[in-house]
Amino acid sequence: MRKVAVVGAGMTKFVRRALETPKELSFEATKAALDSCEMKLEDIECVAHGSAPDAFDGIHQKGEYLADGCGGWNKPTMRVFNGGATGVHAVCHGWYHVASGMFDTCLVVCEEKMSNAMPHAQGFFLTIFDHITERPLYPNLLWIFAMEMNRYMEAYGYTKEDMAIAGALIKNHALNHPAAQLTEKVTVEDILNSEPMAYPVYRLDVSPVSDGAVAVVLASEKVARRLTDKPVWIEGVGWNVDTSYWTNKDLYYPRYLEVAAKMAYDMAGIREPHKEINIAEPYDPFNYKALHHMEGLQLSPRGKTVELLRDGHFDLDGEIPMCPSGGLLGVGNPIAAAGTVKIAELFYQLRGEAGKRQVPGDPRLGVAHAWGDLMQASSVVVMGK
Amino acid sequence: MSGVEKVYGGTGLSASQVEDGSIFVEHDALDCEYTWDAGVAIGRYLQELKNGRIIGRECDECRRILVPPRMFCEICWRPNDRWVYVKDTGTVNTFSICYVNWDASRIEPGxxxxxxxxxxxxxxxxxxxxxxxxxxxxxxxxxxxxxVKAVWKPEEERTGAITDIKYFKPY
Known part of the structure; x- marks a missing residue:
């Protein structure tokens, strides 16, 4: 397989409700990504596209609908979708287009417009549950994440304050992200005193609902070296899906993520990720998820994560900075696009271009992760310079 | 050449701009109807719920007794072996106390x-x-x-649905 580099990245601002349509958001992000590496659409050979349920837009087959905005006209263009895991999975998808030797350049574009769905996008998640054994109970996503959070905290004796510390750490990184939805500092007390939604989940334990799009440009080695003297290489990719019978497993540990991460680390030649990875972007739609995923990513021993968190291990200047972007919790959570923000963040960080968010100490290796469906799917990309 | 994006597209709107007509919107309420076949495994599961019992399927290879039942084991990837009744008592593995309805509206005061x-x-x-x-x-x-133990609807009210169990209560 050939080496593949990320050579450009671009995104829109993340907002609660955007004036722009899904196509227009896709165009803005795609244009920004191409401009960032001084490429034109004619330089792009194929498009890998990601967007979450059609139901949010109320437009079926939205891959083809969005393709115009993604630069997909008259090109090999294909959408991937596995819920929240889409944003990183679409980069895996783009990677094999180029790694296979089939194409030299690939645009990866992920977009989500949550605000179309009325009165709230949450209602559409009812339809991801089993239609006979679960849906008649009228579940929502808060139910199941609250139950996973509860199980996770119970397993190790973690507290709500522990989870809030992780949330405040990540959210406040977003204050330095120019595209972020969150603009005000959040304290641990703010989180603990926010509205109880589904104990143990309170309002500020959760990421905001967002509209937005992110795009990255992938290139083969020979093209990347012509384009830039700072290519960021995709060192490994991995993905995995667990059973949809989510009540038949112990939620305290994401085993499917461990498998996905090991697939990516093996490809990257990483044997001890907790010593070798310099930056982590675990998927963080809820504050507990960031910690849960640090364990699944093999970056923190199970049950010791809160201790490391409290010791500053995951701070911007710690051993493994966690979500320096500001994550879904701070930048925002337009489902499919939220994972791709993490890819863009590693691109900026590893090039030393992350501004006030820059992780010190010349980081060389980072991992981005996205997660979705019924606590079921994970996609992982390892990037290095 | 720089990898840093300079301009961010995307224009945030306020709720009032959507409501007061200062931007153009199109509204529609889609009404989707389905009749889902319960299938072999869940069909029997629902029949037994109507009878006031919970049934699962046993796999002889991994030795798991599976509820909700399915006719194949997703781990061993083979047809599983037999129907097994399980009890209507159990243990809370995890739970939530939820103040939000399925559509994100808040529950009524009280x-x-x-x-x-x-x-x-x-x-x-x-x-x-x-x-x-x-x-x-x-x-x-x-x-x-x-x-906890299942609290069943009276027999004449059961329809063959997961809601034939009203709820589980401590015992």
């Missing part, structure tokens, strides 16, 4: 919170549970590990 739980059923394999709701319990008294 309305009790929703109490979803994963209940590991007695007679099924450890960690094999179903999602249901808890009732006849002080929300603050719910604990992981709590023993």
């Amino acid at each position: 309305h009790p919170p929703h109490l979803p739980a994963v209940i590991e059923l007695d007679g099924a394999t450890k960690m094999i549970g179903i999602m249901h709701i808890l009732g006849e319990v002080d929300p603050q008294a719910i604990k992981i590990g709590m023993k």
Whole structure:
């Protein structure tokens, strides 16, 4: 397989409700990504596209609908979708287009417009549950994440304050992200005193609902070296899906993520990720998820994560900075696009271009992760310079 | 050449701009109807719920007793072997106290919170549970590990649905 580099990245601002349509958001992000590496659409050979349920837009087959905005006209263009895991999975998808030797350049574009769905996008998640054994109970996503959070905290004796510390750490990184939805500092007390939604989940334990799009440009080695003297290489990719019978497993540990991460680390030649990875972007739609995923990513021993968190291990200047972007919790959570923000963040960080968010100490290796469906799917990309 | 993006597209709107007509919008309420076949495994599961019993399927290879039942084992990837009744008692594996309805609206003031739980059923394999709701319990008294029992609808009201169990209560 050939080496593949990320050579450009671009995104829109993340907002609660955007004036722009899904196509227009896709165009803005795609244009920004191409401009960032001084490429034109004619330089792009194929498009890998990601967007979450059609139901949010109320437009079926939205891959083809969005393709115009993604630069997909008259090109090999294909959408991937596995819920929240889409944003990183679409980069895996783009990677094999180029790694296979089939194409030299690939645009990866992920977009989500949550605000179309009325009165709230949450209602559409009812339809991801089993239609006979679960849906008649009228579940929502808060139910199941609250139950996973509860199980996770119970397993190790973690507290709500522990989870809030992780949330405040990540959210406040977003204050330095120019595209972020969150603009005000959040304290641990703010989180603990926010509205109880589904104990143990309170309002500020959760990421905001967002509209937005992110795009990255992938290139083969020979093209990347012509384009830039700072290519960021995709060192490994991995993905995995667990059973949809989510009540038949112990939620305290994401085993499917461990498998996905090991697939990516093996490809990257990483044997001890907790010593070798310099930056982590675990998927963080809820504050507990960031910690849960640090364990699944093999970056923190199970049950010791809160201790490391409290010791500053995951701070911007710690051993493994966690979500320096500001994550879904701070930048925002337009489902499919939220994972791709993490890819863009590693691109900026590893090039030393992350501004006030820059992780010190010349980081060389980072991992981005996205997660979705019924606590079921994970996609992982390892990037290095 | 720089990898840093300079301009961010995307224009944030306020709720009032959508409501007061200062931007153009199109509204539609889609109404989708389906009639889903319950299938072989869940068909029997629903029949037994109507009878006031919970049934699972046993796999001889991994030795798991699976609820909700399926006719194949997704791990061993083979047809599984037999029907097995499990008990209508179990243990709370995890739970939530939820003040939000399915569509993100808040519950009415004075309305009790929703109490979803994963209940590991007695007679099924450890960690094999179903999602249901808890009732006849002080929300603050719910604990992981709590023993609970199904409260069934009266026989004549059962329709062959997961809601034939009204809720699980401590016992």
